Amino acid sequence: MYKFRILHPNAITKLRMQPVMHGMIGILFLFNLIGVYKMEHPNWLMALLFIALGTASLAFPFMMRKMRKMSETNSVLRLLQVFTLFSGSLFFLSHMQPIIGGTLLLAGLGVAYTGYAEYRIMQPAYARIEDSGISLPTVFGEKHYRWNEMNNVILRNDLLTLDFRTNKVLQLEVLDEYSPAQTADINAYFQSRLT
Known part of the structure; x- marks a missing residue:
């Protein structure tokens, strides 16, 4: 997670x-x-x-x-x-x-x-990536997206990009710093969940 x-x-x-x-x-x-x-x-x-x-x-x-x-x-x-x-x-x-x-x-x-x-x-907002899907904050709570709703998910240059199967693309600015090795591990996890 x-x-x-x-x-x-x-x-x-x-x-x-x-x-x-x-x-x-x-x-x-x-x-x-x-x-x-x-x-x-x-x-x-x-x-x-x-x-x-x-x-x-x-x-x-x-x-x-x-x-x-x-x-x-x-x-x-x-x-x-x-x-x-x-x-x-x-x-x-x-x-x-x-x-x-x-x-x-x-x-x-x-x-x-x-x-x-x-x-x-x-307030501080967090995107949670789990085995069941991705949870994003809304004004009154959270919205959960399943992995089967996604074409691609990638973390690059402090941007988390969510490409949905409905031709919708959502880019979120990530405020945490990740090394290139950590970014590669995170993207590998994303690809494993998408396939």
């Missing part, structure tokens, strides 16, 4: 979408600020909350690359965004605006899911 420490298969796509998601949530907070401000009796505490989180959400993508603990900071900001969306939902529902309140509730659930997915993707 082999266990490879890999970059999570969905990490690249999710990390590219992070700045966009933070920007969209920031804009949503600023639109909610307009809704709070235009009420007959504005709630200034809620308005300040929307201003603070809207500005922080819009500024975060520009500061992401400078942070040392980007994953932890992102998780904290997601929690604050979810809290603010749920608080805004309760605020607008209590002021008899069910469409805005319901929309904020759905947005809060969506951001909570996104935050959980980002948290899981940032």
Whole structure:
């Protein structure tokens, strides 16, 4: 059995979408600020909350690359965004605006899911190679592929390449270092399982 420490298969796509998601949530907070401000009796505490989180959400993508603990900071900001969306939902529902309140509730659930997915993707991920097949991480668990689903499996240049019989190719970046002799042994094991 082999266990490879890999970059999570969905990490690249999710990390590219992070700045966009933070920007969209920031804009949503600023639109909610307009809704709070235009009420007959504005709630200034809620308005300040929307201003603070809207500005922080819009500024975060520009500061992401400078942070040392980007994953932890992102998780904290997601929690604050979810809290603010749920608080805004309760605020607008209590002021008899069910469409805005319901929309904020759905947005809060969506951001909570996104935050959980980002948290899981940032955790160390492992691909397990066993006699029964290959197990790869997903957001909520693992996906197991049998050897009879594969045309070829090869480890070369820190890339684990899975060639499926369905003409699908998956390349995973391996974060562990292997010597040429170890790589040859691993590839020989792969070939023995494929035949």
